[in-house]
Amino acid sequence: MTQDVTQAPFGSVFGEHLPIARFDGQRWSSAQVVPLNSVHFGPQTHALHYASACFEGLKGHRQPDGSVAMFRADKNITRFQGSAERLVLPVPPTALCEELFSLAVSRNADITPAAPGSLYLRPTLIGTDPNVGAAGRPSKTAALYVIASPVGEYLPSHPLRILVETQVPRTTPQFGVVKAGANYCMALGLLTRARQDWNADQVLFAAAGAIEETGAANFLLLDEGHLVTPAQTDAFLHGITRDSLLQLARARQWTVEEREVTIDDLRAWAARPTGEMALSGTAAILGGVGELIIDGEVVRVGTGQTGPSTKALRAELQSIQRGERSFEFR
Numbered sequence: 510m511t512q513d514v515t516q517a518p519f520g521s522v523f524g525e526h527l528p529i530a531r532f533d534g535q536r537w538s539s540a541q542v543v544p545l546n547s548v549h550f551g552p553q554t555h556a557l558h559y560a561s562a563c564f565e566g567l568k569g570h571r572q573p574d575g576s577v578a579m580f581r582a583d584k585n586i587t588r589f590q591g592s593a594e595r596l597v598l599p600v601p602p603t604a605l606c607e608e609l610f611s612l613a614v615s616r617n618a619d620i621t622p623a624a625p626g627s628l629y630l631r632p633t634l635i636g637t638d639p640n641v642g643a644a645g646r647p648s649k650t651a652a653l654y655v656i657a658s659p660v661g662e663y664l665p666s667h668p669l670r671i672l673v674e675t676q677v678p679r680t681t682p683q684f685g686v687v688k689a690g691a692n693y694c695m696a697l698g699l700l701t702r703a704r705q706d707w708n709a710d711q712v713l714f715a716a717a718g719a720i721e722e723t724g725a726a727n728f729l730l731l732d733e734g735h736l737v738t739p740a741q742t743d744a745f746l747h748g749i750t751r752d753s754l755l756q757l758a759r760a761r762q763w764t765v766e767e768r769e770v771t772i773d774d775l776r777a778w779a780a781r782p783t784g785e786m787a788l789s790g791t792a793a794i795l796g797g798v799g800e801l802i803i804d805g806e807v808v809r810v811g812t813g814q815t816g817p818s819t820k821a822l823r824a825e826l827q828s829i830q831r832g833e834r835s836f837e838f839r
């Protein structure tokens with residue numbers, strides 16, 4: 510791989526080695542590593558018709574000694590198993606996930622870029638029954654594989670411009686917590702229109718009167734030693750980055766509130782001279798928000814720039830991920 514992968518669009522360059530295991534209806538096979546493009550699924554595959562598919566997203570980071578370490582992979586495995594359960598897919602055992610994730614890192618370590626780049630891992634679980642008549646039945650068979658993608662920055666470098674969607678939810682109240690491709694697909698029309706009509710970078714969903722999350726990240730309000738974020742419900746994804754940032758903020762003795770955040774709260778926070786807002790996620794890490802678009806009105810957030818609290822938390826999390834300092838996450 511000679512190109513500078515960190516300049517390629519996020520997630521568009523892939524490692525050649527794909528760890529995979531299959532469930533035959535009774536038991537999981539052992540882990541194998543196969544060439545990326547040697548895996549084929551037929552057009553009648555259950556997941557392609559009935560969306561019996563979920564995934565995860567985590568990163569391997571280069572450490573000072575040159576090794577590559579995954580960040581809080583145990584949390585991704587637990588969330589992955591929860592998604593599988595809710596989609597009535599075979600739930601992969603923890604030890605098998607650990608083995609496949611580790612193989613994805615070790616076999617693709619040579620293409621892992623140095624910081625600020627990293628190796629993005631995409632564990633994927635799909636229902637593989639060849640049956641287009643099984644709309645009302647779960648797939649008995651499944652495949653579990655981990656794609657590795659060397660990546661650079663995910664977010665643009667400018668402060669983000671976010672359209673607040675107050676009418677249409679991203680997904681259903683019970684499936685937001687699942688990392689299922691169907692959720693992303695449902696939000697695509699709105700996101701595309703937000704880009705076209707408003708030049709927005711993302712959409713913040715707030716259809717139930719309070720904000721939930723954006724299309725691919727959680728949402729935080731910050732202000733000099735104060736962090737506020739929506740309390741977790743089944744309507745949105747429980748981000749591991751969100752959890753990590755909250756732990757870091759608490760360790761700094763910041764006031765951390767997990768509570769309902771209404772549109773009025775958003776407007777009031779944006780009007781604070783030191784008010785900050787940010788998106789958090791594995792890919793994004795923590796990206797500052799400069800402007801909101803609420804009911805057709807452009808609202809500047811604080812100074813309109815990525816603020817000092819956002820920058821400080823982002824830098825702290827990155828230094829932990831890169832093994833430059835340690836922190837005991839619970």
Ligand SMILES: Cc1ncc(COP(=O)(O)O)c(C=O)c1O
Nearest residue numbers: 725726727746748749750790791
């Ligand atoms: C819809 C959605 N919400 C939140 C997040 C943040 O989750 P995490 O911090 O675990 O990456 C993601 C993924 O990045 C996401 O796709």
